[in-house]
Structure formats: C-alpha cells, structure tokens
Amino acid sequence: MTPTLPAPLAPFADALPVPQRLVATRQNGRLSVPIRAGAHRFHRDLPESAIWGYDGTVPGPTIETERGQPVTVQWRNELDGALPVAVTTAPKATDASGVPVQCVPGLSGGTPDQHAAALAGYTVVHLHGGFTPAAYDGWAENLFAPGQDAIFHYPMGQRAALLWYHDHVMGVTRFGVYAGLAGLWIIRDQRERELGLPEGPPFEVPLLIQDRNFGLDEDGRLTGQLVHKTDPEVMEAFPPFTVVNGKVWPLLEVHPATYRFRVLNGCNARTYRLVLLRDGEPELSRITQIGTDQGLLRTPARVPPGGLVLASAERADLLVDFSGLAPGSELTLLNTAAAPFDGAPFPAANARNAADPGRMLPYPHVMSFRVVAGPVARRAIPGELATDYRPLAPGALAGAPRRTIALVERELDGEPNMLTMRELVIAGDDHTGPVVTVTDGERATRYRAAAAHFEDATTFFPVLGRYEVWQLINLTGDTHPIHVHLDPFQVLSRRPIRYHIPEHGIDDIAITAAVTFERDPGDELDHTIDDNERGLKDTIRVNPHEIAEIAVRFTTYAGRYMYHCHILEHEDRDMMRPFVTMPAELMPFMA
Ligand SMILES: [Cu+2]
Numbered sequence: 001m002t003p004t005l006p007a008p009l010a011p012f013a014d015a016l017p018v019p020q021r022l023v024a025t026r027q028n029g030r031l032s033v034p035i036r037a038g039a040h041r042f043h044r045d046l047p048e049s050a051i052w053g054y055d056g057t058v059p060g061p062t063i064e065t066e067r068g069q070p071v072t073v074q075w076r077n078e079l080d081g082a083l084p085v086a087v088t089t090a091p092k093a094t095d096a097s098g099v100p101v102q103c104v105p106g107l108s109g110g111t112p113d114q115h116a117a118a119l120a121g122y123t124v125v126h127l128h129g130g131f132t133p134a135a136y137d138g139w140a141e142n143l144f145a146p147g148q149d150a151i152f153h154y155p156m157g158q159r160a161a162l163l164w165y166h167d168h169v170m171g172v173t174r175f176g177v178y179a180g181l182a183g184l185w186i187i188r189d190q191r192e193r194e195l196g197l198p199e200g201p202p203f204e205v206p207l208l209i210q211d212r213n214f215g216l217d218e219d220g221r222l223t224g225q226l227v228h229k230t231d232p233e234v235m236e237a238f239p240p241f242t243v244v245n246g247k248v249w250p251l252l253e254v255h256p257a258t259y260r261f262r263v264l265n266g267c268n269a270r271t272y273r274l275v276l277l278r279d280g281e282p283e284l285s286r287i288t289q290i291g292t293d294q295g296l297l298r299t300p301a302r303v304p305p306g307g308l309v310l311a312s313a314e315r316a317d318l319l320v321d322f323s324g325l326a327p328g329s330e331l332t333l334l335n336t337a338a339a340p341f342d343g344a345p346f347p348a349a350n351a352r353n354a355a356d357p358g359r360m361l362p363y364p365h366v367m368s369f370r371v372v373a374g375p376v377a378r379r380a381i382p383g384e385l386a387t388d389y390r391p392l393a394p395g396a397l398a399g400a401p402r403r404t405i406a407l408v409e410r411e412l413d414g415e416p417n418m419l420t421m422r423e424l425v426i427a428g429d430d431h432t433g434p435v436v437t438v439t440d441g442e443r444a445t446r447y448r449a450a451a452a453h454f455e456d457a458t459t460f461f462p463v464l465g466r467y468e469v470w471q472l473i474n475l476t477g478d479t480h481p482i483h484v485h486l487d488p489f490q491v492l493s494r495r496p497i498r499y500h501i502p503e504h505g506i507d508d509i510a511i512t513a514a515v516t517f518e519r520d521p522g523d524e525l526d527h528t529i530d531d532n533e534r535g536l537k538d539t540i541r542v543n544p545h546e547i548a549e550i551a552v553r554f555t556t557y558a559g560r561y562m563y564h565c566h567i568l569e570h571e572d573r574d575m576m577r578p579f580v581t582m583p584a585e586l587m588p589f590m591a
Helices: 173-179 190-194 348-353 584-589
Strands: 021-023 030-040 049-054 062-066 071-077 085-089 125-128 149-154 161-167 182-188 204-212 214-216 222-230 241-244 251-254 258-265 272-278 287-292 295-302 308-310 315-321 330-335 365-371 402-410 418-426 436-440 443-451 467-474 480-484 489-496 498-500 513-516 539-542 546-553 559-565 576-581
Touching (some): 049 173, 085 173, 173 222, 272 348, 308 315
Parallel strands (some): 021 062, 085 222, 251 365
Antiparallel strands (some): 071 149, 258 315, 272 308, 272 330, 436 443, 480 559, 489 546, 498 513, 559 576
C-alpha cells in the first residue's frame, strides 16, 4: 500500500450545485441548447477553469421531459478556441516517491499533446439511453462544426428513466466529455407519479459523478487548467479529484427526510463503489435502490453489502433515508473501488481506510451530507415498483439468434494498447486460420473473428421485434461497461471462464484463444448478477474471467447504431462497433 497523500483541496467545502433545469413541456417541447466555451470553478480554492459545456455550464442543464411527448433540440455548436484540456502521457507511471503520476496534479513531465491541442470543436450529441431514431442518435462520425447546428428529434416513447447526453465524437469522445460536454436528461411518466416519488427540488437531487485533474503553476500551486493525463502503463485517465455536479467533494445539507438521488457515473474510466458512512461506519441500510439505467426496478433492491457499484454510464435511482438523524449529523459518501477496476471486492466496513494511491484511489471522498433542522419526512417505499416488464423466461429465448463478442486487449510497441470487440462467427470445417474455441462441458464451438475495428464491415443485422442473446467474453484483466444504443436489455447470466491465449495469439483481427466454462484458480469474483441489475439496463459490466449474456430486442427504429465499451479511452481506441437494425421484410434482399 502506498502511503496516503495529503489532499491539496479542502473536502466538503463547497455546496453541491444543482444543474439548471430545462423542462421541455414549459417550452412546447422545443429546446435550443448552445454548446459553448465557458469558465467554471470546480472548487472554492481553485481558479476558474476553461471548459466546454452545454449552455456553457458544467454539467449542462438537466433536461426534463415527459414520456410520449416528443422533444426537439436545436444543438447549436458555438464552440470557439481550442480544446480547454491539457492532454498528456507522462513519461513514467510513478513519480520519484513511487506514487502513480495519475494521482497527482500537473503534467508530471509530460508534454501537451499537439493533436489534442489542435481540436477546435467538431461535436456530435448522443442521448445515452435514448430510444431515438438512427438519424438523431449521434452517430460518432456525423459531426457538426462550430457555427453549425444539429436539430434532433427525440420521440420520448420510452419509460421514465435518468438518461444523459454527451459528446460522442469518433476517436476523441474522452476529451470532449472531459472538457465538460455532459448533462442529465430525465424522463418522467405516470407510473412514477402513481408511486408518489419525489420529483424536482428539494427532495429529488441529481448527482453526476466525474473525476478530474488540474494543472500546476511554476510554484506548485493548482491552476484551474483541466488535465487529462495517462501514463505508459495505464491508457485510461483516472484523475484524483471526484467532482459531483461540477464541484470537487461537495457538501449537501439535508433535512431529516427521504431524498431521491438520481446518480450517474459520468467518468471517462473510473468505476465507483459507493459506501455511505456515519462516524466511520457504513450505513448502507439507509439506501434503497428503486431504479437502474432504464428506470424503475420491479421491486426495491438493497445495495450490495460491499457498496453500490457504478461503472461509467451506469445509473442508480436511490431513496436515502435521513430521518431519525439529529441536526448536525454528518454522513460521507466514499468510493472503495480500485482503478483500473477488475471487480475485486473491498469490505464496506473498511471503507474509511480505502485511500490507496497505489490502487489509483488517493482520495476516496465523493461528497458529504449534513443534516439540518427541518420537518421530519420519511417516505414509505412501495413494495411493487415497475409493472411493465418481467424477467425473461428461458422459453422466450429458445431459438433466439446468438451473437458472440470477445473483449480483447492487444499490446503494441511504443503506443497505447488497442482494445477491441472481436465479433465471432462459427468457423466452417474448411477454416484453417486462428480460432477461438469455447468449451462448455462436452460441447466445443470453434469461432473465427469476423471484425474487430469500428471501420470493419458490419456483421450484426438484428431483425426488429426479435429477441437476441449477446454473449460478451472478457479476455482482458479489467471490467468493461458495455453499452448498447437504442433498446434496453436484460442481463441473463454471468459465468466464470478460464482462458488461454498463446503467445502472438492476438493479431489485428484474428485471435487464437481457448475458453472453458470453469472457474480460473486465481479468480476470486463471485460472477453474480446483483439484484439492482435485474432491471432494464443499457450498460453492463463484464468482469475479468467472465462471460456475460444479455437479451436484447430491437423494436421500432431501423438503422445504423453503435455498441461500445463506455470507458471512453477504450471506446476511442477502438472498442466500438456498428450494428444495423433491420425490418424482417428486408432480410431476403440482404446479400
Ligand atoms: Cu473497456
């Protein structure tokens, strides 16, 4: 364990900001959102930072909409000037005292990346979790330049949920989002109102969690400059300072009441495992999870005993009970997840000792809550929440097409590793090239890789209205949050695997691997599906030594979409692939 680092900023000094609300029904469903350079103060004791933001703010406004009431957004690209982020790869992974350079501010000897400095504001907006026609989904190559607009129509024919909108530019999403291009989008519906859930301030509070790093001046003082720093051993950015709604380690004053927190992990790469502490002890029983990525669960779920895990882009709808707490009580929300995250557990009871720069978690603080005097308002939590979906019976999936995707990391000399999703197809008897063999008991299946990079030919053509089973095989050492655009999915299974990849087994597209459905001796993960994952999801964590299966059915919109890892450094290089949803009647005409 690396010794703890003194925090260069005071925790819990700033009040939690709540982003401006843009309620679509008050504007006849027509919104106009400028995308602008701006200035933002991330902490009381930091100078202002140059940012890019929707409406010039970090985060962008929270757009609130109603199910079934379409919204048109005129996204106006008014960015000017260069990307307001210093991008660098430090020459060494650790500093002179052995601390990972990603845990400290400044460039750590790195030089600013000139290509990133030349980025001048091409953008495209994706509504994550949106049930959106392809033309408005924010295809990563359909960019609009400064001075240009994009007018996107969002039908909102989907259940209530917390979505988010963010930049999705091919190859550089990690920089646009890091510069500030992200905001929340809430859909409301009748079912949530029947349940009497808090709606709007003060008892419904969005929490957009991100991590950021800043520059240093010649005297070693923090500047406000945003710094995206990687190192020769870690290609993802894991900045040390957690930012909630745009403030480093903020404080929220709460009444002794039940609050509804709409939580999004909006980080580039960091996974959080959130633990609520009072007087150093976990109080997870105060938290009830009622919703996940795509809205309400069927029944309320307890937070897993180790804490609430949220990888990049995952959401949680939480009711937190502060009633019964005396004014002056303080609770802190801490993160216990190491980075890069590989699913390894960490006991909640040890959360106060979670700081460990060696695990790239120098400061576990997320935010704190202070109870102030006010009316006591404890809400009963309904036992039945969603009624509009049920777990899929195995029979519903008999005969469903199966798609197999291997998550693969390829090491390259002198440049960052390349991560890809290798789309596997059954190898014919005449195939003599490299294969991935998957052995499940007596049955062995031979696959060949048909595609790996975004620009390789499309191989997935799901037919509208039909369930499909997608198998995600993780052949890397890290957990990947895999996001599928368009329709939601259900998690069917997680199963442990062993695998072997021979030396030089990973080529540009082809891969040689032997995968067996059995537990690896060194594997300590339980590979379970948590109760809070038994809802409608759009992002699933696939852990090391694991095959995860999801069932997805594309229903309404035909066209070209994407699925990808939501670790933005992975998505940009090159963990993203297209798929094309097709009406059944066109399939006979496909070559
Ligand atoms: Cu990934």
